[in-house]
Amino acid sequence: MGYPVSHSRSPVIHRLFALQTGQNIQYELLQVTPQNLESAIAQFQRTGGKGLNITVPHKTEVLRLADQLTERAEVAGAANTLIFQNGSIIGDNTDGIGLLRDLLGNLGLQLAGCNILILGAGGATRGIIAPLLETGPESITIANRTLEKAQDLAERFGDSANVTACRFNDMPPSTHFSLIINATSAGFKGETPPYPAAAISDGCFCYDLSYGLTATPFSRWAAKHGAARSVMGWGMLVEQAAESFYLWRGVRPNTSAVLKQISVTAS
Ligand code: ATR
Numbered sequence: 001m002g003y004p005v006s007h008s009r010s011p012v013i014h015r016l017f018a019l020q021t022g023q024n025i026q027y028e029l030l031q032v033t034p035q036n037l038e039s040a041i042a043q044f045q046r047t048g049g050k051g052l053n054i055t056v057p058h059k060t061e062v063l064r065l066a067d068q069l070t071e072r073a074e075v076a077g078a079a080n081t082l083i084f085q086n087g088s089i090i091g092d093n094t095d096g097i098g099l100l101r102d103l104l105g106n107l108g109l110q111l112a113g114c115n116i117l118i119l120g121a122g123g124a125t126r127g128i129i130a131p132l133l134e135t136g137p138e139s140i141t142i143a144n145r146t147l148e149k150a151q152d153l154a155e156r157f158g159d160s161a162n163v164t165a166c167r168f169n170d171m172p173p174s175t176h177f178s179l180i181i182n183a184t185s186a187g188f189k190g191e192t193p194p195y196p197a198a199a200i201s202d203g204c205f206c207y208d209l210s211y212g213l214t215a216t217p218f219s220r221w222a223a224k225h226g227a228a229r230s231v232m233g234w235g236m237l238v239e240q241a242a243e244s245f246y247l248w249r250g251v252r253p254n255t256s257a258v259l260k261q262i263s264v265t266a267s
Contacts, residue, residue: 001032001040002055009262010053013241016261017253041065045084051248052082060123066091076127081244092247096131098240106235109205111135117177117199118142120184121149124209129157143168145193171196182208182218192217197225206230211237234263
């Protein structure tokens with residue numbers, strides 16, 4: 001369920017998972033306006049639906065419609081997966097684990113002791129800070145157009161003094177970032193804000209949470225400014241889907257074959 005939702009690749013991904021694992025599933029796109037979210041979920045439950053993915057703009061609103069939340073959904077402040085079990089609705093979030101599986105597993109990054117820069121301070125950033133902290137980085141810097149939103153997030157995860165906030169044009173000097181993640185929604189609007197080009201130093205890996213059939217504005221920007229690699233979020237998309245599939249069906253699909261089938265990587 002999303003609004004809009006017609007661009008979603010999830011039906012293709014879940015169809016491929018189902019074929020691969022021999023599961024009999026039906027996964028359809030449901031375009032649901034914010035006003036109709038509650039009744040659409042209730043109707044889905046009444047008609048025997050087993051699981052839902054929830055996407056923009058409903059990921060936060062849906063929290064209050066679940067009977068139970070997993071810890072990772074609570075910390076992320078958002079749910080992308082609902083599980084309908086024994087008459088109750090469990091809200092979970094598989095985005096963070098999806099990102100980690102892509103970065104650490106598919107792409108082979110090692111983040112312990114590294115400095116990570118996240119661009120943007122909206123819902124997407126909130127969802128990935130806790131999972132990234134689990135990898136043991138030296139620091140996480142959140143850079144945002146609006147400083148206050150980055151500061152709010154840094155304080156929320158404030159037990160870890162290694163999470164700090166700044167503006168795009170006020171980066172901490174001489175920090176070598178191993179990984180820069182674009183979590184802004186600027187690319188959806190075709191915009192390339194004045195990202196901090198000086199933050200890209202030797203060997204820097206750039207990752208865009210967004211993805212497209214052609215390079216996203218951020219992945220083009222990163223390649224142009226000397227990133228060692230610039231990758232779009234296809235892997236995260238497939239990995240979060242695999243985790244949801246596992247929650248619903250109890251079977252873990254092989255993601256690498258599906259990732260090859262659906263993705264285009266900007267280099
Ligand atoms: P949410 O995820 O909370 O719904 P959003 O409006 O989609 O929020 O924005 C997500 C992030 O993208 C925010 O950090 C936003 O910056 P601001 O906090 O300054 O609004 C960032 N963003 C969106 N468009 C942008 C642009 N053109 N330039 C810079 N940052 C942008």
